[in-house]
Amino acid sequence: MALFQRGDSFFQKLTKPEPNPVPLEGRAKQNEAPEVLEKTAHHGVLLGSLMSFISTTAFAVGFPFLQSRRDALGCDALCQGGQTSLRSALTLVGASLIGRASDKFGRLPMLWLGLASSLATFGITYSLDTLQGMWIAMVPSGLLDHRWNVAKALLTDYTVEQGGGDADRAGAVGKLGMAVGLSMVAGPMLGTLVFNTHQQALALSMAFTVGSGLFIAMLPMPAAQVQHQTKPSSGMMDFVQMPVLRTRGAQLLMGVRFLMALAFHMFAPVWQVSVKSRFDFGPRDHAQFMGMVGFSYALSQGVVSKPLIRLAGQDLTKLILLCILILGGFRPFALWTTSVAVVYLLYVPMVIALGVMNTAITTACSCLADGDQLGGFFGVMESVESVAGLVGPTIGGLAAVYHTDLPLAAVCSSYAVSFVLVLLFFGEHVVQSTADVPTSSKKDQ
DSSP states (O other): OHHHHTTHHHHHHHHSOOOSSOOHHHHHHHHHHHHHHHHHHHHHHHHHHHHHHHHHHHHHTTHHHHHHHHHHHTOOHHHHHHHHHHHHHHHHHHHHHHHHHHHHHOHHHHHHHHHHHHHHHHHHHHHOOSHHHHHHHHHHHHHHOOHHHHHHHHHHHHHHHTTOOHHHHHHHHHHHHHHHHHHHHHHHHHHHHHOSSHHHHHHHHHHHHHHHHHHHHHOOOOHHHHHHHTSOOOOHHHHHOOGGGGSHHHHHHHHHHHHHHHHHHHHHHHHHHHHHHHHOOOHHHHHHHHHHHHHHHHHIIIIIHHHHHHHHTTOOHHHHHHHHHHHHHHHHHHHHOSOHHHHHHHHHHHHHHHHHHHHHHHHHHHHHSOHHHHHHHHHHHHHHHHHHHHHHHHHHHHHHHHOTTHHHHHHHHHHHHHHHHIIIIIIIIIIHHHHHSOGGGGGGO
C-alpha cells in the first residue's frame, strides 16, 4: 500500500489552500505549483506510456505461436469462436467493474491488479499446456486486466490537473496509443526472431509483465484521486451509479462505439477468408500485415491525432465524420482488389483514421465525465465493444451464408448510421453540452 499512497503528501501540499495571510515563502511555492504540476503530468504520461508498451509487448510476444498452439491442441474454428465469445463476455463484465473501481479505489491499485491477473494468465498457460488450460487461462486477464482503460483515465487525470485542453488530452492518450501500436510491432518480431517455442516466449512474457511493474511503482498518484479517496462513500449505490451515462452525449458516444465495433467484427471473418483466397496469406504474411497495422496505428496516435484535434478545436464533428468516411468508404475496395499493394495502401489511411477517431472519442468522453466517473465511463465504452464482439461475428457469418456481399453491406450500413448520428447529434449533445455546462455540474445532468 505504500506504493499506492507515496504521492499523497506531495500533491496535498499543492492542492491544499494556504491560510491567510500567505507568507512570502508560501507565495513562491504557489507560483511554482503550476510548473510542478506540468512536470509531474509529463512524467506520469511518459511512465504510463512505457508501462503500456512493456505490458502489451508481453502479450504480443506470443502472437506468432498462438495459431500453431491452437492447432496442436485441437482447437478448431468452433473452439476459437467460443474463446472469442468468452473473452468478450469476460470483458463485458470486467471492463466496467475495473474502470469503476479505479474511480473509487484509485488508478494505481487497479494497474497492480491487472498486472497480477496477467501473470496468472501466463502462469496457467505455462503450466497447463492443454486445451482446458487455454480456456482457464483466459479468465484472470479477461476479467481483471484492463490496464489500457485505467491508463487512459490516469493520463487524462494528469492532463486535467495541469490545466490542459482537448489537444493536450489527445496528446497524452495519443502517446499511450503510440506505445501500444509500437508494441504490436516489436512483440511479434521479438517472438519470431529470438524464440523457437511457445514456452520460451511465455517466459519472456512473464519477465516483461514483472518489468512493467517497475513503471507502475514510479507513477505519481493524481491529486484528484487523493482528494476523492478522502470523501465519504454511500456504499454500493455510490459505486454503481454513474450520472454521466444518463446524458445524451454519453449515450451517443456509446451508440457510435457499438456501431463501429460491430462493423469491425462483422468484417473480420469475411476479411480472413478473403485474403486467404485472394493472396494465399500465410503466417509470415499475417505477421507483416499486423506489423504494418501496428506501425500505422502508432503513427496515428503519436504524430497525427494531436495536431488534427488541435486544428479542429472544440468541435470534433467534422474530424470524426472524415474518419468514418475513410473507414467505411475504403473497406469495399480493400475487399475487392486483387493487388496486395493496393490493400496495404488502403489500410494505412484506414488504420490512421481509426486511431484518430479513437483519440477523438476518448477526448470527448473525458469532456463529458469528471474524474470520479471517467474510469467507469471508459470501462462501459469497452463493454459496449464487447457486446459487439459477441454478436458481430455471428451476424457476419450468417449474412455470408445468404449472400457473399451481404456482410459488406451490413458493415457499410453500420458506418452510414454512425455518420448520420454524428452529423445530427454530436454538436448538440457533446460539443454544446461540454461548452455550456460547468464541470462541477456534470453529475447533475
